[in-house]
Amino acid sequence: MSNLQNDLFLRAALGQTTERPPVWLMRQAGRILPQYRALRANFPDFKAFVKTPEAAAEATIQPVDELGVDAAIIFSDILVVPEAMGLDYEMIEAKGPRFPKVIEQAADVAALDAGAAAATRLDYVYAALRLTKSQLAGRVPLIGFAGAPWTIFAYMVEGGGSKTFSKARRMLYTDPELSHALLQKITDTTIAYLRGQVAAGADLLQIFDSWAGELPPAHYATFAVPYLRQICEAIPEVPKTVFAKGAWFALPELAELPCQVIGLDWNITPQYARQVVGTGKTLQGNFDPCALYAAPAQVRAEVQAMLEAFGPQRHIVNLGHGVYPDTPLDGVRAFVDAVRAYAFES
């Protein structure tokens, strides 16, 4: 950490005292930036973009240059993991991902590659991380990431996004054994992948459990938390953030994971989260992405209110979800600038 010019983000993650909370945005490398849209225009195919390390590095660094955020997150996609396991997907413009083939039975799971054998196919991500790390030259920390096993499972069984994820959720009831087998293969691959990211320079790892909120508490405890735990335990080298969107009910169990940061969506008040999580972890979040549509003065007032609600220390400012692509840049700037202008009382 000593060679970082701005280590605010890592210090906050580790629970060290900071002068102000660090700030970054989920999906900060994306369509909100005109520079990103220009870069994106060079790639008719989203996946080709993700697989070009030079382009991924450029997209990763753009928000650092343009917004002054305190961390960069590698530009990639959580679905590179199922692809590396042998389940190909298409990214359909304005619609989202689609898997032509889905996991339905034991033979489908058996046919998947897993662990290091699968993770070696993700060399282009490691290359993007190394390039980004070099180009960042220590300005801010670099975040690596992966989808949580349950969320990746949901896509692999459902075949894409869904209002209900009823196909994926059905399998947890009708074939728990097969579900666990698939979750374990995803977990093994994710661990190998995240180790590769650390070797390539990631300073912190974030696990995105985007569909956590679809599960009943008992299923989340059975089919999600144990795999999150395996991942956190397997990679002690760097701090880890677990962001389980919608899983307010699992907060007591997430608080017990060997991770340093818990991500929060905007349904949870900071007071409630701190009460359940205790003071042993840093909280990350949880500004409503829709508040960024407001005028800058109102954004600043809402940021101020959020900062006061979280109170001093162990807080990394972020949104409660990825920034929406049509968010006005003025709102995003007001958000980042308001945090950067803030100072904890000493």
Place this chain on the structure above:
Amino acid sequence: MSNLQNDLFLRAALGQTTERPPVWLMRQAGRILPQYRALRANFPDFKAFVKTPEAAAEATIQPVDELGVDAAIIFSDILVVPEAMGLDYEMIEAKGPRFPKVIEQAADVAALDAGAAAATRLDYVYAALRLTKSQLAGRVPLIGFAGAPWTIFAYMVEGGGSKTFSKARRMLYTDPELSHALLQKITDTTIAYLRGQVAAGADLLQIFDSWAGELPPAHYATFAVPYLRQICEAIPEVPKTVFAKGAWFALPELAELPCQVIGLDWNITPQYARQVVGTGKTLQGNFDPCALYAAPAQVRAEVQAMLEAFGPQRHIVNLGHGVYPDTPLDGVRAFVDAVRAYAFES
């Protein structure tokens, strides 16, 4: 109530002692039943189906005949309210509703009809209720319903379903005054509409806040709860159920509403809900609709576990969401039969 052959549902709603919990399913009148699919085939247009009282009454009664549920819920749609206010919608097969015109500015809100003037356009629902009531002949209570003001607002501003409801949610930040004006017009119409439903024979009213979980707690307190309160206070004649899906964070405020029943989704454990709501209200729910895909023996075991978690009295069994259209009838039967075979310890 004295002229009902089976008043278990109403007694449970009112907190009176029952021998077993009553059971019904959200969306029980629907595609899970072969009789419904046969009836539906007569109407190329879903809205024509909803507007034909004889067909709506038949769909309403089918699950009473076929499944033996303890309540009937009128077959209709929450979007008849915006339509009656002057905002027409289309129901697109397998996609959902779409509003060709949406609410964007003050003139759009001013142009809407509201209250009794709008609610008189819903005579076809009152006719369906009267016909159903007559044909039910006191077998089970009849539930009327409407969407909650925030959920109707979300459709009217967004123009249809949405992954984020960012257009609707943006208006709450950028124009709270206009938002309140629209919410009040929806509320006035809903009150007149629900009064009409009671006059036509509804024994209990359920308010569906399907998109409650999209809002941050402060917005739910400002833009949702006060309108739910107005509705509950305006209609003291019958018991009321408020089902705010995803709004676990608002449970303490929902517990203060003058309603008798709180609906729960499957994210909330019965223990947590009872602890927050206290013993003054009946809880309704919250079986995971995906559990109905399991084999009947497993469904029965899951029902047993849910019943034990809720404990005796003040519980109406339901799902945590509407039943999914492709749910096997055997699973639904196992669910209903397991509840009907249950007896509270005396």
